[in-house]
Amino acid sequence: MKILTTxxxxxxxxxxxxxxxxxxxxxxxxxxxxxxDENAVEAAVQLKEAHxxxxxxxxxxxxxxxxIIRKCYAMGIDNAIHIDDPALAKADSQIFARVLxxxxxAGDYDLVITGKQAQDTDAGQAGIMLGEFLGxxxxxxxxxxxxxxxxxxxxxxxxxAGTEIVDLTLPAVVTVSDSINEPRxxxxxxxxxxxxxxxxxxxxxxxxxxxEEVGGTAxxxxxxxxxxxxxxxxxxxxxxDPAEITAKVVxxxxxxxxxx
Amino acid sequence: MDLNPCMKHQLIRKTVREFAENEIRPRAAEMDKGPGFxxxxxxxxxxxxxxGLQVPGHLGGADLDTVSYAIVVEEISRVSAAxxxxxxxxxxxxxxxxxRFGTREQKQQFVPPMxxxxxxxxxxxxxxxAGSDAGGVETVARETAHGFVINGTKIFxxxxxxxxxxxxxxxxxxxxGKPGVFIVENHTPGFSVGEIEDxxxxxxxxVASLFFEDCAIPADHCLGIPxxxxxxxxxxxxxxxxxxxxxxxxxxxxxxEESVSYAQARQQFNKPISRFQTIQNxxxxxxxxxxxxxxxxxRAADVKDTGRPFSAxxxxxxxxxxxxxxxVTDLAVQIHGGYGYSREYDVERYFRDxxxxxxxxxxSEIQRMVIARHILTRPT
Numbered sequence: 001m002k003i004l005t006t007x008x009x010x011x012x013x014x015x016x017x018x019x020x021x022x023x024x025x026x027x028x029x030x031x032x033x034x035x036x037d038e039n040a041v042e043a044a045v046q047l048k049e050a051h052x053x054x055x056x057x058x059x060x061x062x063x064x065x066x067x068i069i070r071k072c073y074a075m076g077i078d079n080a081i082h083i084d085d086p087a088l089a090k091a092d093s094q095i096f097a098r099v100l101x102x103x104x105x106a107g108d109y110d111l112v113i114t115g116k117q118a119q120d121t122d123a124g125q126a127g128i129m130l131g132e133f134l135g136x137x138x139x140x141x142x143x144x145x146x147x148x149x150x151x152x153x154x155x156x157x158x159x160x161a162g163t164e165i166v167d168l169t170l171p172a173v174v175t176v177s178d179s180i181n182e183p184r185x186x187x188x189x190x191x192x193x194x195x196x197x198x199x200x201x202x203x204x205x206x207x208x209x210x211x212e213e214v215g216g217t218a219x220x221x222x223x224x225x226x227x228x229x230x231x232x233x234x235x236x237x238x239x240x241d242p243a244e245i246t247a248k249v250v251x252x253x254x255x256x257x258x259x260x
Numbered sequence: 261m262d263l264n265p266c267m268k269h270q271l272i273r274k275t276v277r278e279f280a281e282n283e284i285r286p287r288a289a290e291m292d293k294g295p296g297f298x299x300x301x302x303x304x305x306x307x308x309x310x311x312g313l314q315v316p317g318h319l320g321g322a323d324l325d326t327v328s329y330a331i332v333v334e335e336i337s338r339v340s341a342a343x344x345x346x347x348x349x350x351x352x353x354x355x356x357x358x359x360r361f362g363t364r365e366q367k368q369q370f371v372p373p374m375x376x377x378x379x380x381x382x383x384x385x386x387x388x389x390a391g392s393d394a395g396g397v398e399t400v401a402r403e404t405a406h407g408f409v410i411n412g413t414k415i416f417x418x419x420x421x422x423x424x425x426x427x428x429x430x431x432x433x434x435x436x437g438k439p440g441v442f443i444v445e446n447h448t449p450g451f452s453v454g455e456i457e458d459x460x461x462x463x464x465x466x467v468a469s470l471f472f473e474d475c476a477i478p479a480d481h482c483l484g485i486p487x488x489x490x491x492x493x494x495x496x497x498x499x500x501x502x503x504x505x506x507x508x509x510x511x512x513x514x515x516x517e518e519s520v521s522y523a524q525a526r527q528q529f530n531k532p533i534s535r536f537q538t539i540q541n542x543x544x545x546x547x548x549x550x551x552x553x554x555x556x557x558x559r560a561a562d563v564k565d566t567g568r569p570f571s572a573x574x575x576x577x578x579x580x581x582x583x584x585x586x587x588v589t590d591l592a593v594q595i596h597g598g599y600g601y602s603r604e605y606d607v608e609r610y611f612r613d614x615x616x617x618x619x620x621x622x623x624s625e626i627q628r629m630v631i632a633r634h635i636l637t638r639p640t
Contacts (some may be wrong), residue, residue, distance in 0.1 A: 004616070067267050074271065185279050188272070188309035188322030193269050 001053040001150070001170075004109040005044040005077070006100060006127070008034040009061055009068050010120040022225035033068045042183040043145055044113050045076035051147050053111075054078055058103045060096055062086045066199065073194035074186030085203040087138040087211035092221045093121075097129035098214035102207050103135060109171060111153065116141050116175040127175035141168050143180045167237050211258025263555070272328050276335040279308065288340040291464035292609050295421060295456045296322065297343060305347075306378065310336075311376025313351045315359065319367060320375040326561035330506040341613040342464035344510055348503030350374070353496045353621070354381020357427055357441060358599075358637045361484040361492050368424055368593025370443060379424030379445075383500075384414035384470055385493060392626050393437070394429070394493060399472065401430040401525060403486075407479040408442060410450075410472040418620070421456050421466025429493055439489030441444055441496075443481040450475035461612035494571075500621045501574040502564065505581035508617035512553065512585045515592035516546045516611040521579045522596055533595070542591045549584040556580050572634035579627035582617035589614040 011017065011024070012032045018025040033041075044055045057072050059065045060206040069080045083099055091099070104112060112131075117124035121143035124140070131138025143163070155174055157164045168174075186194070204210055211217065238245045253260045265273070283304055291297060305311065313329045315321020324332070329351065337344025357373050358366055373379040390396035399412025410430055417423070426445050444451060454469030484492050520543060523534035533539050560573035589590045589611040593600035600607045618624045 067271070070267060071271060074275075185275050185308060186271070187307055188313060188324055188328075189317060191268060191271055191275065192323055192328075194271075 001047070001051060001111060001147070002107065002109045003044045003047060003055045004107060004112045005037075005040045005052050005055060005057050005113045006112070007037045007041065007057055007059045007065075007068060007072060008115075008118045008120075008189070009063075009065050010034045010118055013119060015080065017228055019226055019228040022227070024226055024256065031068070033071060034115055034120070036117055036119065036178055038115075038183040039178050039180050040113045040115045041072050041075055041077060042181045043176055045184075046181065047111075047145065048076060048078070056081065056107065058100065060088055060091075060099055062089045064164065069199050070191075070194045070197075071186060073197045074190035075184055076190065077137045079200070081200045081202070082195070083204065083207060084201050087204065087216055090219070090222075091214075091216065092219060092223075093123050093125035094129055094220065095211075095216050096126045096216050097133055099204070099207070099209070100126065100130045101133045102209045102214070104130070106207065110151075111170055112173040113145075114173070114175050117175055124175070127173055129172065131173035134171070134173070136171050136173060137168050138175070139168060140175040142174045144175045145174060145176075145180070148173060168245070269327060269331055272324075273331050273335055276332050277338075279304075280335055280339040284336065284339045284343060288343075288559065289603075289606065289609065291340060294464040295343070295466040297346065297422075297464060301343075302377065305611055308348055309375075309389040311350060311377035311380075312355070312371075313347075315355060315371055315375040319371045321371075325504060327558050330502060330557055330561045333503050333506035334510040334513070337507040338514045340464065341511045341512075341610070342462045343508055344507045345462055345465050346380070346419055346422075347382065348507055349500070350381040351385035352503040353500040354419070354425065354427065356499045357383070357483060357492050357496045358443070360495060361441075361488070361615045363480070364594055365480065366443070366483070367463050371529040374425055380419050380422050381425050381427070382417050382419045382423035382470075383427045383429075384417045384420075386416050387412065387414055392623055394490065397429055397431055399430040400433050401428075401440055401482075404476070407477050408482060410442060410444060410475040410477065411575040412472050413454075414470045414472075416457065416466055416620075417470050418465060420468030421453055421582060423470075426451075426470065427496070428485065429489055431489075433520065435487070438487035439493075440486045441492045442477060443483055444472065444475055444477055446478060448475050459616070461609070461614070461616055464611075497622055498571045498574050498592045500562070501578035501627075502557065502560055502570075504621045505553070505560070505574070505577040506615055507612065508578075508581040508585035509550070509553050509557055511610050511617070512546075512550050512588040514580070515585075515589045515607055515614075516543075516550055518607050518610075519543060519546065519592045519595045520606075522599075539595060541597055546588045546591055549580075549587060553577070553581040553584040572631055575622070575627040575630040575634075578622065579624055579631070582614075584623060585614035585617050615630060 009031045012030040047053045048055045054213045057067055057077045058081045060083045065082050114127035128138050139155050139157050141158050142155045143158045146154045148154050151170050153168050155166050157166055158177055263425050309322035310612040312321030313324045313332055317323050333344050336347055359372055370386045374381050401408045401410050428442045428444050430442055450473045452471045456533045457467045524532050526533045556577040560570055563570040563573045592607040593611050596605055596607050599605050
C-alpha cells in the first residue's frame with residue numbers, strides 16, 4: 001500500500017501575532033507542523049509499521065519547510081516532496097487541492113491521509129476537495145483506520161451523535177481528527193537518520209503544472225484582511241486575609257464590574 | 261564560525277524538552293523524595309534511545325554526535341538532574357569505555373542490553389581511601405586460571421541501586437601499580453549492593469556502596485589489557501565530564517528560568533522585584549555565566565567529535581558549568597527569598613542538586629590540575 005500524507009507549516013498560534021494594516025507581520029513568527037497533520041503522519045507511520053505501507057509526505061508552500069519535513073522523517077515517513085513555489089503564497093484551499101491532485105496523479109497512491117483542518121485557517125477544505133477532484137471517496141473527521149485487505153479499508157468517523165463505521169474502497173482520502181492517535185516523539189536514532197534523507201523539492205513547473213493551470217489566476221476566494229483576536233485582559237490577584245479579600249472582591253464586583 | 265545550533269540540534273532539544281516537560285516534570289519533585297525512578301518512566305525512555313545515545317546503530321543505539329548527546333543530558337537535567345545523572349553516567353562512563361576499549365565480543369555481549377536500557381551501567385572508582393587519588397584503590401583483582409576474582413568495596417556509586425553492568429577499577433594482586441578495569445554483572449555471585457546513600461541532592465538517583473566478595477569473572481571480562489586501567493579510567497572521566505557539565509548546565513538553566521519568571525511576578529514595594537537593579541544584576545550575572553558555560557560545553561563536545569584530544573576542553577567545561585550551577589542556584593534561592601528555601605519551590609531542589617557537580621567525576625580542584633597540566637606541558 002502506498003500512502004500519501006500532507007503536511008502544512010503553520011504559524012505557532014500560541015505565540016504573539018502582530019498584525020499591521022490587515023496583514024500578519026512576519027517578524028517574530030515561529031512555525032510548527034499543523035497539529036492535525038501530525039496526527040495524519042502518525043496514522044501513516046502506524047499503517048507502515050503494521051502493514052508495510054510505503055509512506056510519502058507532501059508539503060506545499062513557499063519557503064523553507066526542511067525543519068518540519070525532517071521531524072516527519074524522524075517520526076518514520078519514507079519519502080518527502082516539497083512543492084516550493086512563491087506563487088503558492090497566495091493560494092486558497094481550492095488551489096492547494098489542485099496541486100495535491102497533481103502530486104497524487106504523479107504517484108501511484110492507494111490512500112491519502114490529511115489532517116482534517118489546518119490550525120491557522122481552520123478551513124478544513126483541502127482534503128475533501130482533493131477527493132472531489134480525484135473522483136474518489138473521502139471520509140472526514142476519522143478517528144480510526146483499519147486495513148481490511150489490499151483494496152479496502154474501514155474507518156471510524158466521529159459525528160455529533162456517535163461514531164460511524166465506514167467501509168471504503170481504495171483509493172480514497174481520509175481527513176483525520178486529533179482523537180485518532182497521539183503523535184509519537186521522534187526517537188534519537190530517527191532524528192539522526194532524518195538528517196541523511198533526501199527531500200525532493202520542486203516548483204509547480206517541476207510538477208508538470210503551472211499556477212494558472214491549478215486555478216491560481218482565476219482564484220475564487222481571497223483573504224483581504226486579517227484581524228487579530230482581541231487579547232483577554234489579565235486578571236487581578238488578591239492576597240491576604242480571606243475575609244478581607246472576599247469583602248473587597250464583592251465590593252469590586254458590585255461597584256466596578258457591576259455584575260452583582 | 262557558526263555558533264548557531266543546526267536544525268538537527270534544534271529538533272533534538274525540542275523533542276527532549278517536550279518529553280521532559282510532559283513526562284518527567286510532573287514527577288520530578290516526587291522523585292526527589294527518592295530513591296529510584298518510576299518503572300513506567302524508564303520504559304518510556306527506552307524506545308527513544310536515551311540509554312544508547314552514542315552507541316552505533318548496529319549495537320542498538322542512536323549514534324548521536326557529542327553535541328547532541330550534551331543537549332539531551334542538559335534538557336533532562338533541566339527538569340530532573342537526578343535522572344539526567346542516571347542517563348549521563350550510564351551513557352558516558354558506563355558504556356563509552358566498552359565502546360572505546362572493548363573487544364568486538366565484549367561490545368556484542370554487553371552494549372546492546374545497555375543501549376536498550378535493560379541493563380543500567382555504573383562505573384566505580386571511588387573507595388573509602390581513594391577518589392581524586394586513583395592510586396589509592398584497594399579493590400583487588402586476583403588473576404586465576406579461569407579469569408579474575410574481585411574483592412573490595414566501592415562507595416558513592418551513581419546508579420548503584422539499579423546497575424546491571426558495572427565497570428570496576430581494581431589493582432592487580434601481583435602488581436598493585438597496574439590497575440585494570442573489569443566488567444562485573446549484577447548477577448555475579450559475591451556481588452551485592454549496600455544501603456542507598458542519604459545524600460543532600462540527586463536524591464532520586466540510587467547512589468550506593470557496592471560490595472565485591474570473591475566475585476569470580478571470566479578472563480574476557482577484563483576491559484582492554486590488564487594494567488591499562490588508569491588510561492581507561494582517565495578516558496572515561498574525560499567523556500564523563502562533558503556529561504556532568506551538561507547536567508550542571510541543565511540545573512543552572514532551570515534555576516535561571518524560575519528566577520526570571522519569579523522576579524517578574526513577585527511584587528514588593530508595589531512593583532515586581534525585577535524592576536530593582538540588584539535583582540537585574542543577579543539575572544544578568546546568571547545569564548552571562550550560563551551562556552559562557554554553554555559555549556564551553558559545546559566547544560568541548562565539538563572537539564571530541566572531531567577526534568582531537570579534548571581532555572582540557574572537557575575539564576574547562578566541567579569546571580565552569582558546575583561553578584555556574586552552584587552560583588546560579590544560590591542566586592535563584594536568594595531571588596526567591598524565603599520561598600526559595602522551601603521544598604514547595606523547585607529552586608530548593610536545584611540548589612541541593614547543583615553542589616555535587618563540583619565534586620563528582622573529578623572535583624573542581626582536579627579539573628584545575630588537568631587544565632594547568634595542559635597549559636604547562638603544551639608547546640608554546
